[in-house]
Amino acid sequence: MESIQSALKQWTKDKNLEQRLENARKSLLADPFVKGALDKIPVTDDAIDQGLIKLYEFKNERYNCENCPGLAACPNMMQGYQPEIIFARKAIDLEYHSCSLKKQAESAKKQRQLMKSLYVPKDILTATFDELDLDRDRAEASRKALEFVVNAKPGEDGQGLYFYGPFGVGKTHLMGAIANELREREIESFIVYTPDFFREMKQSIGDGTFQEKLDMVKRAQVLILDDIGAETISGWIRDDVLGAILQHRMLENLPTLFTSNYDYDELEEHLAYSERGGIEELKAKRIMERIKHYTTFVRVEGANRRAR
Template identity: 55%
Template sequence: MERIDQSLKAITGGKKFQQHFQQLKEKVLKDERVQSFYSNHDIQENITNRGMSKLYEFTEQWRNCDHCPGLEKCPNMMQGFQPHLFLNQQSIDLRYERCSLKTQDEEKKKQRTLFQSMYIPKEVLNARFENIEIDKDRFEAIRLAENFVEQFVPGETKQGLYFYGDFGVGKTYMMCAIANELAKQKQVQSMIVYTPDFFREMKSSISDQSIDQKLDYIKKVPLLILDDIGAENMSSWVRDDILGGILQYRMMENLVTLYSSNYDYDELENHLAYSQKGGVEQLKAKRIMERIRHYTMPVYIGGTNRRTL
């Protein structure tokens, strides 16, 4: 797009300046938005003449908006911003405000900063309740998930959800939908982690001494989602020092934790009781499960494996 000041310079530099200026003026003053502005203000001729460059800029920028090619291809001088006329003492001036596409884009970026993930597929992170296919096997789980979002009070809600069921029934997707809705509706910061990969990273973080920093963040995030808990290779260190430490801190600070798993409570307890080197440690597993059972509601999700459809 030709720069506005260059266009006006070309006009003023010509021999027929007055003629060109009058044609430009007539064209600009026929614009409906300009006429609306003038209908609300008593503007004298000399103010109009001095403000012609602003009026021209206003009409040209709005012409781009009327034929909007999308935010990424926005040709306006300030991408994603629309001009608005106002009187600045005895002069016509412009201020730029975000358009609806720019506002929506910033809101999405804000939500992405609120909702973070570790090791979760990108296609799942944009989950929304309205995109979940409702059937008899998942109806109750969807209802409880929506109720959880509606009733969630930052700093006060203590009880989370424990989604369990077979592979591919939508547990992770529904958890991400909860996180997205809480970010959108109540500006709740959350983190979802794929538990097996997270525990493996904790082991590797010992060598580079970053484990404390990573654990500290996971412990303190307002809403934590432990996805696919029970799919990891269990060890006494992972169970007691990592998982136990996270849950103990969150319990003491009244921070909400959500879970998804292929196991129900009893099956997860059996999984936690067995460690590769320590054998069966039922008491330690019960200690972990007490922190999970007491602070979550179990929600079964049925249906077929949608990954194979």
């Protein structure tokens, strides 16, 4: 008798469990997210019964998304991903796709990677055409800058710009605006402050990173050499660094942009001198022929903004 009573209790307990499971099933299938997803795919009752765990996972993940706490605090199993119910090989399964926040974060990361810099102030890297002081003195330079951004085709057209003008007239800010606009077009740019870059290239010989750094600059879709002519020149810098960069970019039709306080003739004279006191006019002329042929000379004028 005792064993029969125990069996009856167990049977009653199992029946209650079965009822609870059925109620949970009905509640799950009535959920708006689950019902809406299942209505869109041809799925059998057997597949639903076999896929209840997947459906439960789908429901929980979608409600996490509905009450999103932000990408960094995302509670989903795959942070930043949303599930989608699919029916494949007669079974319910889930596919995960990037959510809108994940896509934004990935896009922002990609955008950051598109604009690289060396030794350039942060305010230059955030410059835009909207915030620039586009007065009459800078009208021509601004127009040329915008034309370049709109028409830039690295790999097809290697024509760049040469912004010449005195200190503080906004040459570098214009280049920063160009780099940011190129980023919006998903065109990679590399903007470097030339004197510090050349100095680092000398030091990189000792640590074995010279070729890696040289290749990184050589291969940028758009290269901006800021303040060329302000460096202490040497035959090695001129021929093995600057010359190598320009030669590669010329052959690959990659645009190079420059800012300088020197015009073409003054820069050629600067490049002819070496730190040892010699004059090498022919080598300087070779460099300048590449610069002249592949850039449009643009005079940037106006008041010195730095003096304000």
